[in-house]
Amino acid sequence: MIKKLKNISKQCRADILTMTTVAGSGHPGGSMSSIDLLVTLYSFANIFPNDPWNENRDRILVSHGHISPAVYSTLSAYGFINRDDVLSGFRHPGSIFEGHITRGIPGIEWTTGNLGQGLSAGVGMALAAKLKKQQHHVYVLMSDGESAKGQVTEARRTAKKYNLDNLTVIIDYNDIQISGRARDIMYVNIKEEYEAAGWNVIEIDGHDFEQILSALKIAKNDKNPTVIIAHTIIGKGVSFMEDTPKYHGKPLSLDEYKKALKELGISIDINKYIEMRKKIDISEHKKIYLKYPISINTGKPIIYKEKIDNRTALGNAIADLATLNDNVIAIDCDLKSSVKLDKLDQVKPESLIEIGVQEHNAAAIAGALSAEGFVTFFADFGVFGIDETFNQHRLNAINNTNLKVVVTHCGIDVGEDGKTHHALNYISAPLSWFGFKVIVPADPNQTDKVIRYIATQYGNYVVAMGRSKIEPITKSDGSIFYDENYEFEYGKIDVIRDGEEIVVITYGSVLPHALKAVDELEKEGIKVGLLNVSCPYDLDEEILSRYARKKVVVFEDHNIYNGLGTLLESKLFNLKIIPEKFVKVGIDRFPVSGNSKYLFDIYGLDSQKIKETIKNLI
DSSP states (O other): OHHHHHHHHHHHHHHHHHHHHHHTOSOHHHHHHHHHHHHHHHHHSOOOTTSTTOTTSOEEEESSGGGHHHHHHHHHHTTSSOHHHHHHHTTOTTSSOOSSOOBTBTTOOOOOOSTTOHHHHHHHHHHHHHHTTOOOOEEEEEESGGGGSHHHHHHHHHHHHTTOTTEEEEEEEOOEETTEEHHHHSOOOHHHHHHHTTOEEEEEETTOHHHHHHHHHHHHTSSSOEEEEEEOOTTTTSTTTTTOGGGSSOOOOHHHHHHHHHHHTOOOOHHHHHHHHHTSOSSOOOOOOOOOOOOOOOOOOOOOOSOEEHHHHHHHHHHHHHHHOTTEEEEESSOTTTTTTHHHHHHOGGGEEEOOSOHHHHHHHHHHHHHTTOEEEEEEEHIIIIIITHHHHHHHHHTTOOEEEEEESBTTTTGGGOTTTOBOOTTTGGGGSTTOEEEOOSSHHHHHHHHHHHHTSOSOEEEEOOSSEEOOOBOTTSSBSSOTTOOOOTTOOEEEEOOSSEEEEEOGGGHHHHHHHHHHHHHTTOOOEEEEOSOTTSOOHHHHHHHSSSEEEEEEEEETTSSHHHHHHHHHHHTTOOOSEEEEEEEOSOOOOSOHHHHHHHTTOSHHHHHHHHHTTO
């Protein structure tokens, strides 16, 4: 067994050097310090090369995704992928074998590269196994340098809180980063920090196969989250590369390559792969996405007839869905009474995962849980759930997760908490997370329908709302607009009031103020159209073609420079629609503290100011 592992590792080292030299880029040094750990782990774990997504498989995540050459060479050694494709196509735009590992390649559970997030994803997958009462184990291989990141500390605490004895972390401790020695760049006492978090700690020689196997066996059965600190040498196996920081991200020259392979005692025709690479089309490779079918009982919608806040409708809908479905869960960051997950906590507490004030960790855990078959709601204030966790959701998007980010206290409706809590980019920020859809419901009734709708759809969504209680949106005759006959249709613009000469376009917290203004103006003999745009990314061309040709004014409690108004400008231009007038009213600075009633007045968004703006268009 040990002899076999040594031979596989030697071949993998040669493959690491081949693919990075052929590509002319990559990270050979760290790959060679991790390779013995990877080769041993993939031999030890319960995995299925011929059925790589078998539900009973152990999950293996590699947090430091730049060691992709080590991962790819290991996967090819164990029959997951084709070796020639890797050696010739590594880091080529036409190849799936990118510079950092990609979820969807057989044997790869999570796309990584943004250091410090892999452990959170592993915690999410270990939690998923516990929730599903499955017996598979989760392994997270990490670097020493990323151990300095705060999110790693957050993930450690969460693993201990939920007693994730099905989680093992393996740290490649080669003590070298891009800039030099890890201990000099940022001192971290890795062993004591894990011990302080309540983990079991095992220290080994990361190049001794017997020690690696022994540690893996202990960790799998010790009834506690365990970290294996593996002391390794960067560039291990090639004398002139060993313990040399420059080979962290520097491939070998052809002369160095030949010298290295001679030392390894391996013969590879590198020219074969150089020629194969030349024949790969210079084009974007086909994307690899993992997804699963969703089966959800959406229950019976709730119709609200009295004044209530959207966040209460949100909480009620999530609690209802979780009660009816075991695959619906929610993640909280110590805000359950504010984001209204307290209802879920009352009716089905096992479906509420409390992470505390650890938003980065929580967002990554939520994404991983959603990838494991759970319709996952990550609930937070807008400024935390959007702005603060931007990078985590970006990585969730790259991983094609099934995450529902539901954020409250958006815009200036948070009021007295002031500028640190006014979330002004809840539409604009998710634009950078390609594939995310944003919905801003108008009232509690539309909120209820939206939440039930997104639970049935695979994909990433943001649902944003304010804080205050509002009256349900009504039709001209006073009846409920979003009633029991209403079905949410993504992308549809709702015509709340008809009128084509002057049209108000708005959404979310501003809509009730605009509705009051429009109805009062009608009593004064001024007919104004009112459109609710709940889906700002996919704008209804038919409605815009009809209503946006005369005088248009957009009101929003969002950053005016990148909100709905800006998206509409671009859309109308592409449709070759040039309104007679186009006015945007929004937030152009950090707002002050104060009752939301006063803030809507100050920033031109209450009903009286909206009326004044409209009258100035006449």
